[in-house]
Amino acid sequence: xxxxxxxxxxxxxxxxxxxxxxxxxxxxxxxxxxxxxxxxxxxxxxxxxxxxxxxxxxxxxxxxxxxxxxxxxxxxxxxxxxxxxxxxxxxxxxxxxxxxxxxxxxxxxxxxxxxxxxxxxxxxxxxxxxxxxxxxxxxxxxxxxxxxxxxxxxxxxxxxxxxxxxxxxxxxxxxxxxxxxxxxxxxxxxxxxxxxxxxxxxxxxxxxxxxxxxxxxxxxxxxxxxxxxxxxxxxxxxxxxxxxxxxxxxxxxxxxxxxxxxxxxxxxxxxxxxxxxxxxxxxxxxxxxxxxxxxxxxxxxxxxxxxxxxxxxxxxxxxxxxxxxxxxxxxxxxxxxxxxxxxxxxxxxxxxxxxxxxxxxxxxxxxxxxxxxx
Ligand code: SF4
Numbered sequence: 001x002x003x004x005x006x007x008x009x010x011x012x013x014x015x016x017x018x019x020x021x022x023x024x025x026x027x028x029x030x031x032x033x034x035x036x037x038x039x040x041x042x043x044x045x046x047x048x049x050x051x052x053x054x055x056x057x058x059x060x061x062x063x064x065x066x067x068x069x070x071x072x073x074x075x076x077x078x079x080x081x082x083x084x085x086x087x088x089x090x091x092x093x094x095x096x097x098x099x100x101x102x103x104x105x106x107x108x109x110x111x112x113x114x115x116x117x118x119x120x121x122x123x124x125x126x127x128x129x130x131x132x133x134x135x136x137x138x139x140x141x142x143x144x145x146x147x148x149x150x151x152x153x154x155x156x157x158x159x160x161x162x163x164x165x166x167x168x169x170x171x172x173x174x175x176x177x178x179x180x181x182x183x184x185x186x187x188x189x190x191x192x193x194x195x196x197x198x199x200x201x202x203x204x205x206x207x208x209x210x211x212x213x214x215x216x217x218x219x220x221x222x223x224x225x226x227x228x229x230x231x232x233x234x235x236x237x238x239x240x241x242x243x244x245x246x247x248x249x250x251x252x253x254x255x256x257x258x259x260x261x262x263x264x265x266x267x268x269x270x271x272x273x274x275x276x277x278x279x280x281x282x283x284x285x286x287x288x289x290x291x292x293x294x295x296x297x298x299x300x301x302x303x304x305x306x307x308x309x310x311x312x313x314x315x316x317x318x319x320x321x322x323x324x325x326x327x328x329x330x331x332x333x334x335x336x337x338x339x340x341x342x343x344x345x346x347x348x349x350x351x352x353x354x355x356x357x358x359x360x361x362x363x364x365x366x367x368x369x370x371x372x373x374x
Contacts, residue, residue: 014182025188028195033061039113039134040071043113044061048089050094052090052091064086068082087348093125100124100125129147136187140185142186144174144190145177146177147194149194152203152229153213155229156206156228159219162230234308235307241281242311243279243282244313245271246350247318269342273347290320291322292324293321294317297316300314300358315354
């Protein structure tokens with residue numbers, strides 16, 4: 001465990017609270033989840049906001065709440081529907097966890113979100129950050145939170161050095177968050193801190209002259225705010241060649257659902273895909289698995305980044321050499337059915353291409369239309 005390299009800074013908590021809350025009251029963004037007190041809606045927003053920007057989340061949040069307005073609707077929904085509503089938002093595990101959390105709230109907590117940190121972290125997908133966010137915002141509990149924004153603000157405000165995401169340094173950040181939290185309006189204070197990080201204390205260009213905490217900010221006073229936070233070296237990017245198969249038969253296309261054993265994107269549908277050291281190897285894995293003959297040149301290439309993995313996904317048209325077995329997780333679909341399935345972003349780009357260019361190129365469109373009429 002990394003040892004802390006700094007003392008707890010001295011600060012005037014009340015003055016910081018006052019300055020930040022006054023700024024928040026005046027300048028906070030009008031966001032849909034700030035207009036509700038419904039713990040379910042706040043919980044959904046917090047799950048969506050993990051690693052995702054506010055402006056991306058808004059339309060997803062609104063659609064999700066419209067389709068699945070409460071714990072019970074979410075708990076009972078088909079997983080495919082939940083994933084479809086999440087399609088394009090990424091980190092799909094969050095969607096599956098959210099549904100599992102709803103099922104647990106119904107089964108173990110009589111349809112009410114637990115109101116303690118120990119209780120709420122029992123729910124799938126709820127870590128210490130989400131616990132603090134939901135408890136303080138939905139229930140006004142004096143529970144702190146720490147996320148990337150808070151780490152950045154604190155590192156500059158108090159000149160905290162070293163990697164603040166691990167070990168004793170990380171604990172120190174939590175201690176400060178706890179000490180700084182006002183007993184009144186803890187939810188607003190937590191949101192104000194994150195809002196400051198998202199809109200003023202920006203990673204590359206902190207807007208110090210607009211900052212309500214400028215007078216309290218040691219980093220800005222010393223002119224060293226640009227050096228902070230000190231981050232650990234980013235993980236090295238790993239290139240991942242992947243192949244996917246496009247098999248058509250009588251106007252229908254072959255797709256499958258990713259299994260529980262997959263590393264990524266469990267439960268999402270796709271044109272069958274595989275990883276390899278090269279595209280050639282990935283293509284040959286798929287040919288063996290499905291008994292197909294594929295074209296050597298891809299019809300479409302897309303790139304996508306998941307964490308530090310850079311995925312190069314190539315789609316190969318293929319013909320079945322024998323009948324492909326179908327079941328509940330592998331099937332032939334029409335273009336209309338294809339559009340309704342939850343696809344990941346990268347596979348979604350392939351689907352988009354298939355639904356437009358490929359059908360035109362192969363003159364498959366008339367066949368598909370005929371199949372849809374049947
Ligand atoms: S004064 Fe500048 S560096 Fe300090 S908290 Fe505000 S924006 Fe961040």
